[in-house]
Amino acid sequence: MKPSDRRSFLKITGASLGIGVLYSAYPAALAQGRVGDMFSILGRQNGEKVTPFSFVQLSDAHVGFNGPPDPLGTKAFEHAVDMINALPRRPDLVLFTGDLTHDTEDKDVHTQRMRQFLEISKRMNVPAIKYVPGEHDAGLDGGALYREFFGESHYSFDHRGVHFIALDNVSCAKPEIGSEQLAWLKKDLARFPKTAPIVVFTHRPLFDLRPDWEWFTSDGDDVMNVLSAYDNVTVLYGHIHRDDEHETGHIHHYAARSLIFAFPDPTAVTAPKKPIPFDKDHPFKNLGIRTVNVNGKSAPGAHSVAIEDVELTAREFRGINGVHQLLRNPDV
Template sequence: MTAPGDPQGMSRRQLLRHTAWFGAAVVLTVSGGEVISHVAGDAPAAAADPTALRFVQISDSHLGFTGPANTAVEASFTEAIDLINGLPERPAFVMHTGDLTHLATPAQFDQVKQMMSGLRTGRVLTVPGEHDSVDDSGQKYRAAFGAGTRGDGWYSFDLAGVHFIALVNTLSLEKLGHLGTDQIDFVRQDVAGLSADTPIVVFSHIPLFAMYPAWGWGTDDAAQVLALLRRFASVTCLNGHVHQLFTKTEGNVTFHSATTTAYPLPHPGDGPAPAPVTLSAGKLREALGIREVGYVRGRQPLALRDRSLA
């Protein structure tokens, strides 16, 4: 069994202790500068506050995928967009945490861009997945979605008292994700002037913790970025890549992996590799979905709810 602090990651038993699998809702509560998470059926009452900052995370649409696990990824992505557009409150922004496309072709980037233009939101943001940079280190991705970003596509912004950081850890892949010194230096400079009580939200495609390194589900130099965020009372990291809900807390950092709009992947250790899982039509829609987040500065909980397409 792997030790809890082992950089090689957790054992399957430890993974299961930290996991919220398909269909669960994860609620985050901000209290005294800390983020406290628990699994619950309903978001807290603060989620209904009309003054709340609301945003949505969507991930792993894989437009262009063909296979029995989902023969119509465009249709399920459309359902996800419709679900977002049908939310009671319009989100301030929608963040897509990567693998927008399956093969990074210009036609696939154009298709996903056109589809996301129908989102009823103030802003659509993205980070790339490894499928978005399969043959050119992300050049076509940046041509489509890189406006206003720095380096290989990273950036940050502030909204309603929260500092958001969008990272790129899919371009220098050996097996694990990788950030690189330029991006780590960007984070160091980016947070240097922030107060320690500033809530931090970090977006990336590949997890920033060693979820399951045997499958490449981790980032080899993430510890350097997390060390820069250690002084902050509340840090929330939201990622895609693993196509399933997963929650883990380490000190001041809570990690939440999102589900997909395309197809599920096996739970860590179920099989030799993370190949697409084929489910019945009804079960597939239960495994696909979006993530809704609500936050009221200083007085109400930050609520995170995962909604399935079913």
């Protein structure tokens, strides 16, 4: 059987803890018999065999933001860092999906905000942190200051057999990837087989979630056309300050909560978007850490030669309850 006949190989599970998202990626069926052969084949084709690991997604810290609705500044972000450092299993990666800082036209002030973001971010005791910009980081200057601090705004890397792609849909000021980046994406993916596990992380949704709230990417369909040739693609994004799960064809899209304030359900509101009011009794309510546990067990019903679909199961624990739940349940 050709590798391209198999639809997937990777399972991603998740749980939300109140300040971000921790994902774990692992072969859904352990490498035994023909399945083991398949992982070997994929390993050769992808350049690296898939092995279990976990990673965290954080988003929308908006360092420098002040005023309503959130009077807490960087507290949720710092809380997220503490929680990640307290995880029973250290994640391999943290992916930060944009709006690291809040914009300002004063370059010196924005520089200070970038420095403050990095100072907090680097407290995370993880091997690697990867970033993409949000429009508040890069929309006013085409991403010049962002690149001074964080390097290129679109890039890719491989980790334990999974191909990660950072896409920038903010630096041209409009919600757009652009033809140049799209050409780069096609070239970047050209070396991978159809079955390659791919995680795309970006800021804005790559589909029309709510265009009149600017929750879209104008050429997102072009990106999806490129990605849809691959069987195992997960897209992680931020921008919308709330959980969301969506499918375009066989591609799954997941939004992370923010670390500053939340927006309401776009399907339930017809008026212009307004943040959810701050709740002083539950200061981290609706903000997000989403974590994912690693269990490495075969999924029920997985048959011997199949490699599992990419999927994500979110269990949400909000606010302080989330912290307590995390402490009570070290497997999370």
